[in-house]
Amino acid sequence: MISSLVLIEGENLSEETLRSISLMNAKQLLVGTSGFGVVLQVTANSPTDLGNVLIRFAEVPGVTKVLPIALKN
Secondary structure (H helix, E strand, O other): OEEEEEEEEEOOOOHHHHHOOOOOOEEEEEEEEOOOOEEEEEEEOOHHHHHHHHHHHHOOOOEEEEEEEEEEO
16 A cells, blocks of 8 residues: 655645545545645555556646655555
8 A cells, every 4th residue: 555645736726526536446535724725635556556646636627737845665
C-alpha cells in the first residue's frame, strides 16, 4: 500500500466531483479545502495505481494542477 496527500488546484472545483471519480485500486478521503484547492488523502495498492489516480484527477474539467504533497510507503 502507498498513501499520498494530494493538492488539487483549479477553477470552480467541486468536492463532490472529485469524490465521485472511480479510482479502481485506490481510495480517497477528503482532508479539506483551502485557498489553494482541495487536499485529498489517497491510498493505493501500488505506486502504479497511485500514478493512475493522479492522471485521473488531472483529466477532471477545471483542474489545473495535481500536486503530491507527501508520500508514505
